[in-house]
Amino acid sequence: MTEYRVNIPAGRVVDLTHVMLPNKEQYTLEVSRKGERMEREGDIMSTVYFWSHVGTHVEAPLHFLADGGDTASLTIEQLMGPAIVLDFRHKEVNEAITLEDIKAAGNVEVGDRVLLMTGRHTQYRTPKSHDRPYLTEEACRWLVEDRKINCLGTDSSGFEVRGVSHHPNHRLLNNAGIPVLECLNNLVELKKQRIFLIALPLPIAKLDAVPVRAVAIEVEG
Numbered sequence: 030m031t032e033y034r035v036n037i038p039a040g041r042v043v044d045l046t047h048v049m050l051p052n053k054e055q056y057t058l059e060v061s062r063k064g065e066r067m068e069r070e071g072d073i074m075s076t077v078y079f080w081s082h083v084g085t086h087v088e089a090p091l092h093f094l095a096d097g098g099d100t101a102s103l104t105i106e107q108l109m110g111p112a113i114v115l116d117f118r119h120k121e122v123n124e125a126i127t128l129e130d131i132k133a134a135g136n137v138e139v140g141d142r143v144l145l146m147t148g149r150h151t152q153y154r155t156p157k158s159h160d161r162p163y164l165t166e167e168a169c170r171w172l173v174e175d176r177k178i179n180c181l182g183t184d185s186s187g188f189e190v191r192g193v194s195h196h197p198n199h200r201l202l203n204n205a206g207i208p209v210l211e212c213l214n215n216l217v218e219l220k221k222q223r224i225f226l227i228a229l230p231l232p233i234a235k236l237d238a239v240p241v242r243a244v245a246i247e248v249e250g
Contacts, residue, residue: 182210
């Protein structure tokens with residue numbers, strides 16, 4: 030067992046997770062009962078069938094790499110710790126978020142968890158869910174190789190370079206073992222740029238992605 034020691038700070042908690050609605054998600058989510066209650070009280074269980082990328086979720090390297098780690102391989106440290114929120118709500122659909130943009134948006138520290146705020150959380154579960162800006166390969170490479178980030182997150186449906194077929198950002202992040210959070214919610218409700226992030230996945234062997242309950246703590250003081 031690997032230990033990760035951290036003090037969870039006190040502060041304002043903001044839920045960064047979309048509520049998922051069975052039979053209404055873009056990626057399948059179905060919930061059915063195993064047994065029925067005859068009275069107000071009594072045990073029930075449910076069968077849940079969902080695609081791994083439904084809702085607010087984390088992608089593991091296995092999503093892109095045949096030999097990549099699954100959700101069970103992701104460490105708590107990668108998805109729990111200091112994070113910075115970078116505001117790109119001014120970016121248009123298919124517009125690049127460049128390295129210069131990243132550096133101008135905030136001071137990304139080595140080991141940070143970086144969250145890209147695009148304001149596209151309002152497009153979740155709509156026909157415009159994939160209308161978003163994208164991160165350039167140069168910017169992604171700097172985050173991975175220079176800043177050695179622990180994870181990358183976005184409140185849109187993705188981050189990949191538009192107009193290419195070789196998936197450069199997936200390759201960079203997944204080869205480095207860096208998890209990606211997609212479809213975050215409520216980043217616009219944060220009052221501070223630096224937060225403490227908690228976004229822990231179920232550790233399921235052979236699974237490429239899984240929904241998470243993501244929260245931000247705005248540290249007091």
